Amino acid sequence: MFVSIQKILRGKCTPFPDETPLQLKKLNIRTSVAATSISNAWLRCGDGFQSTSVLEVKCWLKGVERCKLTTALAEISDYSSDNDNMGEGETVLATTTSGSSTTLQSRSGVDTGDVTARPASEWLRSAQALLRTPGKQAGKAPRAPTDSTKKRKLLRGGLAERLCRLQNRERSAISFWRHQCISDAKIPSDKSGVLIVKILEMFEECTIQIAICQQLEQSPATLSSEDAVISAGEPILKVLFARETAAHLKSRPQDVIHIYPPWQKLLLGNADVPVIMNTYFSQKVLFSEHSEMREKTYGLTKMLIRKNIISLAQTFRLNDHDDELHQESSDNQVRSIWFTHPLARSAVNDSLLEMVESQGAVGWREAQVRVVIQRVYCLPARGYRSHVEGNKLCLLVQDAYGMFSEVQLQSLSSADDIEQYCRRWEGKFCCLAGMKILQRTTRGRALGLFSLIDSLWPPVVPVKVPGQSQDSEMMTTDLPRPSFCYILTARSGEVHVEVDEEEQIANLYQPPAVHGLQQILQIDGCNERCNFWAQVLYLRLQTKHSVPINQREIWLFVTDSTLQNAVHITPKVVPVSVAASCVLSTEITESLSVASRLVFFKDALWGNGRIICVERTVLLLQKPLLYSAAGADLSELTGPVRLDELDSTTQANSICAVRGTVVGVNESTAFSWPTCDRCGNGKLELCPQDRGLLYCNQCSEVVISPVLKMQLEVFLSCPSRSQSAVKVKLLQRTISSLLTSSANEDGSYEVQSVLGKEVGLLNCYVHSVTSHPNCVALEEIVLLEAAARH
Amino acid sequence: MDSTLPAVAEELLKEIKKAFQETSHVPDDLLLGLKFIFGPCAVPALDLVDHRSVTRVTSPSGRTAYQVLGSSGKLYTCYSSCHFCTCPAFGFTVLQKSESLLCKHILAVYLSQAMGACQELTVSEEQLTSILLADEEDEG
Numbered sequence: 001m002f003v004s005i006q007k008i009l010r011g012k013c014t015p016f017p018d019e020t021p022l023q024l025k026k027l028n029i030r031t032s033v034a035a036t037s038i039s040n041a042w043l044r045c046g047d048g049f050q051s052t053s054v055l056e057v058k059c060w061l062k063g064v065e066r067c068k069l070t071t072a073l074a075e076i077s078d079y080s081s082d083n084d085n086m087g088e089g090e091t092v093l094a095t096t097t098s099g100s101s102t103t104l105q106s107r108s109g110v111d112t113g114d115v116t117a118r119p120a121s122e123w124l125r126s127a128q129a130l131l132r133t134p135g136k137q138a139g140k141a142p143r144a145p146t147d148s149t150k151k152r153k154l155l156r157g158g159l160a161e162r163l164c165r166l167q168n169r170e171r172s173a174i175s176f177w178r179h180q181c182i183s184d185a186k187i188p189s190d191k192s193g194v195l196i197v198k199i200l201e202m203f204e205e206c207t208i209q210i211a212i213c214q215q216l217e218q219s220p221a222t223l224s225s226e227d228a229v230i231s232a233g234e235p236i237l238k239v240l241f242a243r244e245t246a247a248h249l250k251s252r253p254q255d256v257i258h259i260y261p262p263w264q265k266l267l268l269g270n271a272d273v274p275v276i277m278n279t280y281f282s283q284k285v286l287f288s289e290h291s292e293m294r295e296k297t298y299g300l301t302k303m304l305i306r307k308n309i310i311s312l313a314q315t316f317r318l319n320d321h322d323d324e325l326h327q328e329s330s331d332n333q334v335r336s337i338w339f340t341h342p343l344a345r346s347a348v349n350d351s352l353l354e355m356v357e358s359q360g361a362v363g364w365r366e367a368q369v370r371v372v373i374q375r376v377y378c379l380p381a382r383g384y385r386s387h388v389e390g391n392k393l394c395l396l397v398q399d400a401y402g403m404f405s406e407v408q409l410q411s412l413s414s415a416d417d418i419e420q421y422c423r424r425w426e427g428k429f430c431c432l433a434g435m436k437i438l439q440r441t442t443r444g445r446a447l448g449l450f451s452l453i454d455s456l457w458p459p460v461v462p463v464k465v466p467g468q469s470q471d472s473e474m475m476t477t478d479l480p481r482p483s484f485c486y487i488l489t490a491r492s493g494e495v496h497v498e499v500d501e502e503e504q505i506a507n508l509y510q511p512p513a514v515h516g517l518q519q520i521l522q523i524d525g526c527n528e529r530c531n532f533w534a535q536v537l538y539l540r541l542q543t544k545h546s547v548p549i550n551q552r553e554i555w556l557f558v559t560d561s562t563l564q565n566a567v568h569i570t571p572k573v574v575p576v577s578v579a580a581s582c583v584l585s586t587e588i589t590e591s592l593s594v595a596s597r598l599v600f601f602k603d604a605l606w607g608n609g610r611i612i613c614v615e616r617t618v619l620l621l622q623k624p625l626l627y628s629a630a631g632a633d634l635s636e637l638t639g640p641v642r643l644d645e646l647d648s649t650t651q652a653n654s655i656c657a658v659r660g661t662v663v664g665v666n667e668s669t670a671f672s673w674p675t676c677d678r679c680g681n682g683k684l685e686l687c688p689q690d691r692g693l694l695y696c697n698q699c700s701e702v703v704i705s706p707v708l709k710m711q712l713e714v715f716l717s718c719p720s721r722s723q724s725a726v727k728v729k730l731l732q733r734t735i736s737s738l739l740t741s742s743a744n745e746d747g748s749y750e751v752q753s754v755l756g757k758e759v760g761l762l763n764c765y766v767h768s769v770t771s772h773p774n775c776v777a778l779e780e781i782v783l784l785e786a787a788a789r790h
Numbered sequence: 791m792d793s794t795l796p797a798v799a800e801e802l803l804k805e806i807k808k809a810f811q812e813t814s815h816v817p818d819d820l821l822l823g824l825k826f827i828f829g830p831c832a833v834p835a836l837d838l839v840d841h842r843s844v845t846r847v848t849s850p851s852g853r854t855a856y857q858v859l860g861s862s863g864k865l866y867t868c869y870s871s872c873h874f875c876t877c878p879a880f881g882f883t884v885l886q887k888s889e890s891l892l893c894k895h896i897l898a899v900y901l902s903q904a905m906g907a908c909q910e911l912t913v914s915e916e917q918l919t920s921i922l923l924a925d926e927e928d929e930g
Contacts, residue, residue, distance in 0.1 A: 152837075152861055154833075154837055154840070155837065155840040155841060158836070158837070158840030159816060159821065159836040159839060159840055160833050160834070160836035160837035160839075160840050161840075162818070162821060163821045163822075163824070163825060163832060163833050163836055164833055166818055166821060166822055166825075167822070167825055167833070170822060170825075205793055205794060205795040206795055206888060206889060206890050206891050207829065207889050207890070208795055208827070210794050210795070238794055240794075240795075240798070240826070240827075242826055242829070243829070262819075264819065264823060264826075266798060266801055266802075268797055268798070268801060269801075275794065275798055277798065277823065277826050277827070278819075278822060278823060278826050307888065308793050308795075309888050310793050310795060310796055310888070310891060311793075312872045312873040312874060312884075313872050313873075314793070314796045314873075315870075315871070315872060315873060316796070316799060316800040316803055316900055317800065318800075318803055318804055318807050318900065318903055318904055
């Protein structure tokens with residue numbers, strides 16, 4: 001804490017012990033003076049003071065070390081007499097802060113009931129009693145130093161406490177910056193955000209120095225400031241300097257000042273001159289030795305500045321906002337704009353929580369948080385996948401404290417890039433800046449998100465504990481599972497995500513843990529995220545016609561070597577349901593419908609005996625670069641794929657292999673129809689000219705040799721499921737082979753001719769399984785063939 | 791030349807009101823702006839707001855005045871039609887030395903208005919008159 005007391009005895013200046021007067025010494029920002037020495041010094045000089053007519057007290061409190069303050073000095077009221085001599089030096093006076101102005105008060109938040117404080121306060125009171133201005137104060141007896149001397153502590157968590165903290169931080173930043181400027185003896189080189197202004201005119205209002213300035217593009221390099229011609233085109237600014245900054249700068253017209261961020265700019269509604277404030281980090285530029293000399297001489301003489309007296313009648317109207325909201329703003333009713341220039345360089349933070357909680361703080365828009373991208377996925381625009389714009393690229397990120405956040409980025413026009421983003425971004429560090437908080441969600445409300453977070457918990461490396469310094473011990477396994485998660489979004493039009501693609505994978509990254517399907521089927525639990533690599537054998541679209549195609553569920557029947565080669569009893573093929581909320585890239589959907597592909601299912605959900613792909617599940621055609629295999633068998637399938645044979649355990653919505661003997665035919669659904677041999681059109685018409693011929697209106701030609709298509713459902717007796725009546729809707733080729741030798745002369749068929757024939761092995765999709773009556777309805781299917789290998 | 795500071799101060803208070811209405815929170819940069827413009831009375835004014843020390847006193851005719859409970863326990867009256875407060879600091883710092891636009895009580899009144907932290911009190915005409923006159927008698 002630095003306290004300097006300077007008395008002016010009509011030009012004479014008596015220095016205190018331990019202290020040199022200000023004129024002879026450079027401005028010392030910080031001098032810690034022991035408490036006792038101050039109060040003793042005062043006591044000693046007390047007698048001398050009483051004979052003076054003018055007492056000026058300078059109080060300058062700076063520094064963060066307030067807690068160490070033991071003197072009771074804070075704000076001292078000044079009661080100078082009318083013939084105030086504003087001689088040399090600065091007059092910097094504190095103001096009173098409470099009604100009781102004759103007593104000393106301790107600085108808020110600090111308990112200074114120190115014994116050494118007493119004598120000083122009593123002395124000062126008596127000194128002030130002598131110096132008190134006649135008039136208003138005459139009738140007032142000095143108040144006894146009772147409870148009113150001790151100012152109440154600031155309310156915890158209140159605005160005053162927050163401002164105090166901000167103020168302290170700002171002050172230490174200012175003094176640190178000034179110290180740096182002095183020691184470096186040159187302008188700090190960071191040029192971004194620096195305002196360069198040339199003062200044209202100055203005046204003062206209520207201790208704030210207002211300088212009408214011209215903004216310069218760059219600092220006039222070698223010319224002295226007088227030679228620089230004021231060009232008319234340069235913008236005019238009104239720069240406000242706080243009293244203390246003005247005293248430090250000692251500026252006068254024609255001076256060039258550099259103002260470093262953070263500063264604030266205000267565009268008032270009706271005026272066209274912008275106002276710059278919070279200009280604590282200002283520095284005067286000296287150009288040549290010549291001007292430096294001039295500085296020194298100027299510094300000793302005081303410049304007179306015009307002082308504007310503000311009328312008391314000019315009150316502040318805070319209600320204009322409400323009016324403006326209701327009216328259209330006309331041209332001359334421009335809304336004022338206020339913004340804070342960001343810090344030139346802000347430290348990169350590593351806490352998401354801090355970034356979220358410091359919304360609105362100085363420089364928060366530019367503050368960056370460094371996080372690890374754990375997962376990249378796509379969220380559907382309207383809750384279901386669509387081919388139009390709207391699917392949002394999302395990142396699940398984790399900070400150094402283990403906290404997760406979902407960051408929703410820009411809309412993707414198609415989900416095709418998702419695989420690219422996954423490969424390039426997962427596991428890398430990235431810097432987030434200027435995020436907007438969309439939502440703070442909890443476990444109960446976002447089960448899907450939290451099932452993904454749980455799959456990444458606990459963290460693989462120790463994480464930091466908030467509130468402790470970096471060096472302290474870090475915890476890892478005892479941390480409870482996250483119960484809340486912030487959903488952030490990049491502000492409109494701006495992407496504030498910088499992914500460090502070059503850098504290596506973060507230690508915190510948890511690559512997907514891949515398992516064989518057999519292990520997954522044995523997982524005990526619900527809503528567990530799982531990853532596997534499987535061959536898709538068959539694809540089926542849900543057939544509810546009321547639901548638009550892109551919102552329908554897709555069923556994929558998959559298998560892998562763990563299922564095919566399994567020793568224990570386990571299904572050979574597993575259905576995977578892909579919900580409408582799972583975004584699929586067109587590449588995937590196209591390739592899946594064409595051939596049997598190996599697909600990597602990332603973060604699918606297992607629960608209730610089913611595997612489903614929902615939001616945040618990603619299907620990839622290639623294995624990710626990083627994954628942990630955990631003993632899974634990821635070998636490729638060798639040999640043909642085998643399906644489970646139809647048996648008593650077969651359930652609906654599965655695929656199986658069937659063999660049996662034909663025991664009946666469903667005559668009501670047996671029919672054949674001609675199709676065009678060129679285009680396959682099944683709706684041929686009779687030719688208008690010649691009723692004996694068929695006409696295809698898609699080809700616009702007569703069909704000479706139509707292809708006959710047939711539909712036939714047969715009932716089989718299957719030894720593997722002998723209790724059930726098995727009905728199979730056969731495919732064309734099976735029908736053909738069944739009927740080859742059974743045709744009658746007129747082209748019809750006799751049921752007798754097919755009874756008893758052996759059929760199988762057929763691959764079938766199980767439509768339904770009912771127990772009363774004991775029926776199984778199957779449909780013969782064609783499994784996807786393996787993609788051609790090049 | 792027209793004064794600059796009142797317009798800046800008014801704009802700052804309006805921004806605080808707007809920010810508070812939108813987010814129930816006053817951002818740090820506005821608090822630091824308060825400090826910049828109003829100097830040493832910013833923190834005490836906020837302290838008064840934290841303690842809900844400002845009361846708007848209204849009479850049936852629509853006349854209003856503000857009473858602020860100072861940290862020392864004394865009640866000060868602030869006028870609504872012009873900047874005036876019965877505290878000695880106002881008399882000295884604002885009137886005599888013109889070193890500040892407001893005293894901490896008047897600033898607390900504005901901040902309480904901006905953040906909806908004013909307590910309300912309705913009194914009769916006679917009571918309001920005596921509030922306004924009583925302080926004059928004290929000074930006398």
